[in-house]
Amino acid sequence: MIALARRLWPAGLLLITACATPPQGTPGLNPAPPAPSPARAVPSPPAPAPLPPRPPAGSTPAPVLAPQVADEAELQKQIDGRLARADRIAGRVDPAKLGQDQREMLSSLEEFVAKAKEALARKDLPRADVLSDKAQKLADELESAATAK
Secondary structure (H helix, E strand, O other): OHHHHHHHOOOOOOOOOOOOOOOOOOOOOOOOOOOOOOOOOOOOOOOOOOOOOOOOOOOOOOOOOOOOOOOHHHHHHHHHHHHHHHHHHHHHOOHHHOOHHHHHHHHHHHHHHHHHHHHHHOOOHHHHHHHHHHHHHHHHHHHHHHHHO
C-alpha cells in the first residue's frame, strides 16, 4: 500500500484512507502544522455556586422521608394479595419442565417476591407495591407460558 502511495503521490492521485498512513520521515508526505489562530479573549468560567453550610459536628442528619401513601392498610392488603398469588403460581410450576427462558422468568419472579417482602419488613410500602406488581405480572406471564407448552 505504501509503495503504491509513493508511486501515485507525484501524480496527485493519492487517496488517503484511515488505515493508510505514510511512514514517518517520508519527504513531502508530512502535513504542515496548522496555522496559529489569532489570539482571542477567552471569557472566564462563572464562579461556582457556594456550598450549603455543613451541619455542626455531632448533630444527626435529617431523616429521609418516604412518600406518603393514602391508605396504608388497603395498600398492604393489595401487596399481600399480589405476593400470595405470585407465590402460589411459582409453587405450582415445575422448573424441570420449563425452558431456559421460563426458568429465568421464575428466578426473576422469586427475586421480586423476596425484595418486595424485604421492603414490607422495612415498612417501605411504595417500593413493596412496585415490586409486588412486577412479581404478579411475571407470575401471570409464567403461568400462561407454562400452560401453553
